[in-house]
Amino acid sequence: MLDDTGTQLYTPQVVEQKKPNVKQEFQTIEEAFQFYNAYARECGFSARMSTSKRKKGTNELIWKQFVCFKEGETNEHYQKKEKHTVQRSGERNRGLVRVGCKAKMTVVKSQTGPNWIVSQFVEEHNYALATPSKIHLLRSHRVVSAAKRGLSQQLSEANIPMCQQIRVLEIEADGPQNIGCVEKDIRNYGQREEKNPTFYFKCELDEESRLVRCFWADPFARRSYHFYGDVVVFDTTYNTNKYDMIFAPLAGVNHHGQTVIFGCALLSGEKTEFFIWLFNQLLDVMPRGAPQVIITDQDPTMTKDIAQVLPSTCHRYCIWHILNKFAEKINTMVYRDNYHWFKNIICNSETIEEFETSWAELLKNSNLGDNTWLRQMYEIRNKWVSVYFNHIFNAGMLSSQRAESSHAFFKRYISNKNSLMDFIVCFNRAINHQRHDELVADHIDVNEQPKLKTMCPMETQMVKIYTKRNFIIFQDELFESSAYFLSCTFEDDESVFYSVRKANGSCSSRNRQLKYNKLSDSVSCSCRLFNFNGIPCRHILAYFRIKQVMFLPSEYILRRWTKSAKIGKVWDNNG
Known part of the structure; x- marks a missing residue:
C-alpha cells in the first residue's frame, strides 16, 4: 500500500505481529524495551524509556514505563527561555516535539520470578506517524552499527576528515537514507569514541536535541575511586558555562591528602530524576560500589535521592x-x-x-x-555536627579546607562564560595539573625522607610506611603523646578504662577517655580522631608508650594513607 506521495506504508499484518500484549513476559528490562522499540519502528514512531519505580529499602527496580517520544509536554523552562530570547543570526529555531501522546507500554517485575510482565499497553497516537522512508530520522531507530563505528575509526586513524567519512558511508549504503542514522550521530560518535575501553561516558538529550545530563570518568579516575572511593564529596555549587548547566564533580582525597576527581557530571537542573540518574551511574561504573560516606551541600532533593539510591552510605552536609x-x-x-x-x-x-x-x-x-x-x-x-558521625571514617574531611580548596582549584580554570568545548578543554587542563601534583608527591616519597624527631622505634617504622603528608601528622601526634599520662578508672572482665591527661596541662586541657578491649586486644579513644581520619591520636599513642608497645600494630595502619596505597590488585575494566 502507498500513501499520497507514493511512499510505501507499513504492512498491517507485520504491525499486528509485533504488537505487545498485556501479560506478555520478558527476561530483562532491556529485552522489553527492544521489543517495544521494534514495534515502534514498524509503526513509525520513536520510543524512549520513561518513569520507573523502585522498592523502598532495597532500591530494587520493580516498575518501568516505555512511551512514545512525543509523550508529555516540551520542557517549560526552555519554552519560557526561548519565548523571551531574541534569536541570533544563524541560530536554529527549534520547534515543539512533545504533544502529549499517550501511547505507552508498562512492565512490572514478576513476584514469582525474574521476569518482567506487560501490565499496560496503549496503542493510539495523537499525531501522524512517520512513513518508512523517514524511519531513520527517528531517534530510537538511529543506530551507528559496529561495522560503521569500525570503519569510521579506521578512516579517522588515516586522517580522513569527518565530512569525507560520511560521504564514504553514504556511498557504501547507497544513499544517506540507508545508513541507519543521521550525520549528527556519526559526528557525535566520532567526538566521544575513546581508544581505551575503560573510559566511561554517558549523555542524554531531550527531544529538542539539547544536552540535559552527562557523566564521564576516565580510567585514571575510576582507578582512583577503587583506592580512595570510601569518602566522596559531591558539590553542585559551581557555575560552569553559558548554557546554565551545573558542573558536579565527584571528588575525594588520595593518600597524599590531595583532592582527586572520581568522575564528573553536567546537569541541566537539580531535579530528582537527574540526581538518581547520576548516582546510579556511579554504582554502575565504579569498581568498589557505593561509598562509605558522601558529603554534599544542604539540598533536600538530593538528600532524598541519596537515601533512595545509596541507602547504606552515611550522608552528611559540608x-x-x-x-x-x-x-x-x-x-x-x-x-x-x-x-x-x-x-x-x-x-x-x-x-x-x-x-x-x-x-x-x-x-x-x-x-x-x-x-x-x-x-x-x-x-x-x-x-552536619561532627559528634553525630565522627565515629565513621571520613578521611579527615571535617574542616572547610577541602571544599574551599576545591572551589579555588576549579575557579582558576573554569568560567561561566565557557562554551561547552571551552569547558572541556579547561577542565582537562585542570585535571592534568591535579594529577601531576600527585605524581610529584609520589616522586618525593620515593626520593626524600622526613627528618625524625625522636628515637622511638615506632617513628622509624612509620616513616617508611606513611606518605610524607601522613607521616608528619602521625609524627606530631607521636611527639605530643610524650606529654600525656594514664590512670585506670575502671576495670571489668572485658574492658579497662583509662583517663588520659596532659602533664602540667592548662585548665582548658580536657581529659580523654581510653577503653582497652581485652577480647579484641584493641584500644579506642573518646576523641575519635583515629575513627574519623585513620591516624592514631596522641592519647592512643601515649597508651602504647606506657605499655611499651614499640611498633604500631597493623590494625592502626590504614593502607589508603601509605606509600603502597596503589599497590596490590590492578583495577581493570571489570572492576
Whole structure:
C-alpha cells in the first residue's frame, strides 16, 4: 500500500505481529524495551524509556514505563527561555516535539520470578506517524552499527576528515537514507569514541536535541575511586558555562591528602530524576560500589535521592557551606561575639550530650533561641555536627579546607562564560595539573625522607610506611603523646578504662577517655580522631608508650594513607 506521495506504508499484518500484549513476559528490562522499540519502528514512531519505580529499602527496580517520544509536554523552562530570547543570526529555531501522546507500554517485575510482565499497553497516537522512508530520522531507530563505528575509526586513524567519512558511508549504503542514522550521530560518535575501553561516558538529550545530563570518568579516575572511593564529596555549587548547566564533580582525597576527581557530571537542573540518574551511574561504573560516606551541600532533593539510591552510605552536609551562612543568618554583633563558640561546639563536642547542653546554653546566653534558621539547623544536626558521625571514617574531611580548596582549584580554570568545548578543554587542563601534583608527591616519597624527631622505634617504622603528608601528622601526634599520662578508672572482665591527661596541662586541657578491649586486644579513644581520619591520636599513642608497645600494630595502619596505597590488585575494566 502507498500513501499520497507514493511512499510505501507499513504492512498491517507485520504491525499486528509485533504488537505487545498485556501479560506478555520478558527476561530483562532491556529485552522489553527492544521489543517495544521494534514495534515502534514498524509503526513509525520513536520510543524512549520513561518513569520507573523502585522498592523502598532495597532500591530494587520493580516498575518501568516505555512511551512514545512525543509523550508529555516540551520542557517549560526552555519554552519560557526561548519565548523571551531574541534569536541570533544563524541560530536554529527549534520547534515543539512533545504533544502529549499517550501511547505507552508498562512492565512490572514478576513476584514469582525474574521476569518482567506487560501490565499496560496503549496503542493510539495523537499525531501522524512517520512513513518508512523517514524511519531513520527517528531517534530510537538511529543506530551507528559496529561495522560503521569500525570503519569510521579506521578512516579517522588515516586522517580522513569527518565530512569525507560520511560521504564514504553514504556511498557504501547507497544513499544517506540507508545508513541507519543521521550525520549528527556519526559526528557525535566520532567526538566521544575513546581508544581505551575503560573510559566511561554517558549523555542524554531531550527531544529538542539539547544536552540535559552527562557523566564521564576516565580510567585514571575510576582507578582512583577503587583506592580512595570510601569518602566522596559531591558539590553542585559551581557555575560552569553559558548554557546554565551545573558542573558536579565527584571528588575525594588520595593518600597524599590531595583532592582527586572520581568522575564528573553536567546537569541541566537539580531535579530528582537527574540526581538518581547520576548516582546510579556511579554504582554502575565504579569498581568498589557505593561509598562509605558522601558529603554534599544542604539540598533536600538530593538528600532524598541519596537515601533512595545509596541507602547504606552515611550522608552528611559540608560544614563549610553551613558555617558560611552564620554571618547572614544571625545579627552582625551577635555573630562577632559568638561565632567562635558556635564553631567550637559544632566541631569539638565529644559526646552528643555535651553538644546538646552546650548548644542550648549558647542559644540562651546569646538570645538566639527564637532564630528560625538555627532551629531548622538543629533539627538536622545529625547531618552536619561532627559528634553525630565522627565515629565513621571520613578521611579527615571535617574542616572547610577541602571544599574551599576545591572551589579555588576549579575557579582558576573554569568560567561561566565557557562554551561547552571551552569547558572541556579547561577542565582537562585542570585535571592534568591535579594529577601531576600527585605524581610529584609520589616522586618525593620515593626520593626524600622526613627528618625524625625522636628515637622511638615506632617513628622509624612509620616513616617508611606513611606518605610524607601522613607521616608528619602521625609524627606530631607521636611527639605530643610524650606529654600525656594514664590512670585506670575502671576495670571489668572485658574492658579497662583509662583517663588520659596532659602533664602540667592548662585548665582548658580536657581529659580523654581510653577503653582497652581485652577480647579484641584493641584500644579506642573518646576523641575519635583515629575513627574519623585513620591516624592514631596522641592519647592512643601515649597508651602504647606506657605499655611499651614499640611498633604500631597493623590494625592502626590504614593502607589508603601509605606509600603502597596503589599497590596490590590492578583495577581493570571489570572492576
